[in-house]
Structures are given as structure tokens and as C-alpha cells.
Amino acid sequence: MLVSTVSGIASLTALLAAVILLVFLGLERLLGIPADPLLMKNLTFYFGHTLINVAMYQGVAIIYELFPRYTGLPWKTAKPMVIGWNAVMVLVMFAFFHHLYMDFVQPRAVQVIGQIASYSSALPAAVVTILGLLAQVYHRKVRWTLASVLMFAGTMGWAIGGTAAVIDSTIVVNFRFHNTQWVPAHFHTYLLIGLVLIVLGFTAHFTQEVSGEPERSRISKAIATLWLLGGYGFVSLFYIGGWHSVPRRYAGYPREVAEGSLYARLALMLVLPLILALLIYIWEVGKRWLAAYAAARRPS
Amino acid sequence: MAGCVRGGAKTLLVVFALWATAITALGQGPRESARANDGSSNLPNEEQVIYRHMPDVSLKTTRQGSIFLSQLWCEKPVLVTLVFSRCAGVCSPFLRSLGEATLRIGGAGEDYYVVVLSFDPEDTAEDMQAMATTLQLHNRPGWIFGVGPPEEIQRLARASGFWFRSVNDTGQYDHPAMLMGIRQGRLVRLLVGATVEPALLRLVVHELQGEMVPSYPLPDPRVPFRCFGYDPATGRSRLDWGALVLLSPSLLTVMTVAGVFTMVRRDRKERP
Numbered sequence: 001m002l003v004s005t006v007s008g009i010a011s012l013t014a015l016l017a018a019v020i021l022l023v024f025l026g027l028e029r030l031l032g033i034p035a036d037p038l039l040m041k042n043l044t045f046y047f048g049h050t051l052i053n054v055a056m057y058q059g060v061a062i063i064y065e066l067f068p069r070y071t072g073l074p075w076k077t078a079k080p081m082v083i084g085w086n087a088v089m090v091l092v093m094f095a096f097f098h099h100l101y102m103d104f105v106q107p108r109a110v111q112v113i114g115q116i117a118s119y120s121s122a123l124p125a126a127v128v129t130i131l132g133l134l135a136q137v138y139h140r141k142v143r144w145t146l147a148s149v150l151m152f153a154g155t156m157g158w159a160i161g162g163t164a165a166v167i168d169s170t171i172v173v174n175f176r177f178h179n180t181q182w183v184p185a186h187f188h189t190y191l192l193i194g195l196v197l198i199v200l201g202f203t204a205h206f207t208q209e210v211s212g213e214p215e216r217s218r219i220s221k222a223i224a225t226l227w228l229l230g231g232y233g234f235v236s237l238f239y240i241g242g243w244h245s246v247p248r249r250y251a252g253y254p255r256e257v258a259e260g261s262l263y264a265r266l267a268l269m270l271v272l273p274l275i276l277a278l279l280i281y282i283w284e285v286g287k288r289w290l291a292a293y294a295a296a297r298r299p300s
Numbered sequence: 301m302a303g304c305v306r307g308g309a310k311t312l313l314v315v316f317a318l319w320a321t322a323i324t325a326l327g328q329g330p331r332e333s334a335r336a337n338d339g340s341s342n343l344p345n346e347e348q349v350i351y352r353h354m355p356d357v358s359l360k361t362t363r364q365g366s367i368f369l370s371q372l373w374c375e376k377p378v379l380v381t382l383v384f385s386r387c388a389g390v391c392s393p394f395l396r397s398l399g400e401a402t403l404r405i406g407g408a409g410e411d412y413y414v415v416v417l418s419f420d421p422e423d424t425a426e427d428m429q430a431m432a433t434t435l436q437l438h439n440r441p442g443w444i445f446g447v448g449p450p451e452e453i454q455r456l457a458r459a460s461g462f463w464f465r466s467v468n469d470t471g472q473y474d475h476p477a478m479l480m481g482i483r484q485g486r487l488v489r490l491l492v493g494a495t496v497e498p499a500l501l502r503l504v505v506h507e508l509q510g511e512m513v514p515s516y517p518l519p520d521p522r523v524p525f526r527c528f529g530y531d532p533a534t535g536r537s538r539l540d541w542g543a544l545v546l547l548s549p550s551l552l553t554v555m556t557v558a559g560v561f562t563m564v565r566r567d568r569k570e571r572p
Contacts, residue, residue: 009557012556013549013550013553016548016553020545020549033524034520034522035523035525036523036525036527038526038527038528039526039545042546093550094550106527107528
């Protein structure tokens, strides 16, 4: 409830930014009143950055709600948690400035605010959620199912991707890493092996609860192993590319960073286990989904 | 009721379609006409050719003999321009302007070469040398005047977006005035126009030397909301009305949330 409220409020502010952006676009297109490129860029990132954070927070809300069912330890809404998430709500509105470090016309003070807000907004969410989750599993008998494994791995993926994001939000680092493959590395991490895993974990949990069908342990292990192998391998090559200054969004690489093509080929090969994991997952969870649907249609 | 909703949806759809058509028509109309009236569409466009690898050209010069353009750009950055010696138009004023600008910023011969090539197949190395002498550029360090095989010059012109066409029975060519900044065979900057501003050329040379040259569109006075105002005299930025627009989603959200919380608290207090 707490995280959903925070996410709802943050979504509202992102929506307002998007509306203002559209109004300016409309004024420029319909009446020819030019818009300030810097203001438009700020508003775009205000909207986009806040929205992707909200998506992640909703994933965290799933963890708070469902993971205790696998550990038997309730996740209490304690005071530090409330303070932490309220702080996140305020700080996330100013973290987006880290997307504009290369816009040298933005005053330095604003860039510094961006770095401080990025660091500060990451801390409460990370400390509360990751420490909370580790406390849930530490020395506990956890019921490891496909759902709980995916949710746990997703949270860890979020932590790793988030750490890479915070590194990139450091002004001196961003000066080197901006527009290198480090950027897709971090957002693929917290999405592909972060949020997506949490959502898949939630779906697996939901279908199992509704269908009541038993889980096939070997299939679940295969899905998790293939996904983590493919996912981590895939994003690692992005990180290596970023580390070696391979730029992103290039169709062909210049001689100086020609190794980018090799990383791309290797990454493509690692997508195969990912796709295989997804297909098995769809098959396995889809069957449960159909069973649940059939059970719901059966006259009681 | 369902019919009413369906009818309403249809009306909404029609209104949306009309609105979308109006936006497209209004938005594209002035732009298309502006494009049609604007003669600048024929000018070489830096955005389309930037960072391209330039084809090599074997040069014939009177002073350096036969050399390849690649020999020069492997040694240091090169400013290349395409002219023709019998030009009664822009070539001479352009070269004079370039000569002035290079004098002002210095470094020719030490930090970069200036290569003046003819695109006219009838020009010889001697014609180009005579042109250099007339313009008093023949003794300038780092300046090279020459000609190249027409097909190689044509390739260089095509790669850089330069064009020239013969004007019937006049012996003249129609062409733009253009300066290429080439580093290690790659086109780094393109200046188009008859006058070479020393300040702009200095930035080109800095960029050719691998230095970061920041650039940003100048504020348009018609923009009603700018994030920050900039004072060129002091180099300082100050908050403008656009900053308030940027802050407005946060402020509105905080005010809405504070309002909701106050109402809830009041409601709780009033409950028996």
C-alpha cells in the first residue's frame, strides 16, 4: 500500500510533466511558438525517468506483498521504511537531472542536485528493500519455487542494475560513460534480470495459487538457470563494451572500437538461452493459466 | 444506453480524426513552404556527411610535387577547400577570407595544413599557383594549392556533399563555398559560406586537434519559457520562467498530496 501510494503520486507528477511537454509541442506545431529545447529535454527525462522508477517500485511492492508467503516472516511496515519511501518520492523528482550532464548549458548547481538526488533516492529503496529481503532469507527455511526464485533473483538484478545506474549518475564517470554501452548495460540489468523476473515471478505465483497445480521442480530450475545464464551473460557483454568505450546506437563501429561487433555477436548467442527459458516459462505457466481458467468456468 | 455510448465513442473518434488531420496539415504546411522558398536546401549539409571517411586524392602541386592528400592528413589535420582558378564569383573572396582568418588564429603549417584544390578539369597546378600568387597566399606556411585527377576530385566532392555544375557558355561553374576539416581521413567539420569567421575557424581547428568544442543552439527570442537565461557578458546563468514550468509538476504534486492528507486528517478528526 505504501509503495503503491508513493508510486501513484510519482506517476501523477510524471503525467503532469508529459502533459506540459505535449502542450509545448502542440503550441510549436499549431501556432509556431518555439519551445526551449532544454526545457523540453528536461520535461522528457522528468517523465521518462520517473516512470521507469515507478515501474520498478511496483515490482518492489510485489516483493513486499508476496515474498513473506514463502518465508513465513511478515514484512512489517516499520517507521524507517515509511521514512525511506517518502524520501524516495521527493528525491525521484530531482534525480532525472543526471540525464542532462552533457548539456553544458544547464547550470552546474542543477547537475550537482542531479547527482545528490540520484545517490539519495537509491539509498532508502535499496537499503530498505534489499536488506529487508536478505533478512527474509537469512537463516530461514524458504519455500523455493519458480515464483520465489524469480522474485528473489529479480530483486538482486534490480540491485545490480541500480548500482550500475548510480555509478553512471556520478558526474565524473558519466563524462566518460555517457553514450557508451554501459548505459544499455544498466537498464537491461534492472529490467531484463530485475523487473521482468519479478513480474514473471508474480505471474507464476498467481497462476499456481489460482490453478492449485503442483510445480515441476526440474522445469522450474531449468527456467531459472537458463534465464539467469542468458540474462547475466547478455548484460555482461554490454558492461564489457561500456568499459571499453564501445558507443551505443551505432550501426557500424569505427576501427577504434571494432571489438563492439564481437561483443554484439556473443550477446546474441546468449539471447538463445533467454528465449528458450521464456518459451518453457510460457508453456509451463500457460498450462497453469489454462487450468485455472477451466476451473473458474466449471460450474460450482 | 449502450447505443448512446457507442454513438459518443463514434463522435469522439471523428473529432480525434479531424484534430489529428488539422494538426498534420497545420504543422506541415508552413514547414513545407518554408523549405520550398529557402534556397539553402542546395547547400552542403554538415549533418549528412560528418565523420565520413574521405577518399584519398593524388595531388599535383608546383611547390611540393606529387603527393597524396592522405599523406598530409596522416601528418596533421587538414582544411580542404574546392575552388577553380577562373572563378569570377565566390572563390577569390572566400580564399581571401580564409587567408585572413588563418592569419588571425595562427597555427597554419604547424597545427594544420590548408589544401586548396581545383575541381575544374581544365585547371593545372600552374593555374592554381598563379591564383595563390594573385591572392598573396603563395608564401603562407602550410598552404598547398593543387589539382587532382577529375574522378578523384569528383569522389571527394560527392563524399563531402560539395557540388558544382557548369554554367552554359560562360566558362564558369555554379558551386557553394565550403571548407572541410579533415582529421585522419575523417570529415570532422564542414563550414559553408563565403566568409570564414576567425572565431568559428578557431573552433574547427580545436575540434580537429581533438579538443571538445561544446555547441548549443542560441536562445530564440521568440521562446516564451526558457529554463535558464544566459548573460554572455558575465557568463552567468539565471533562472527563467521555464524553470518554474519545470518545477510545476513537483509543486503541484506536493500541493495535491498535502491537500489530500489535510482533508483526510480533518475528516478523521470530525468523525465521532
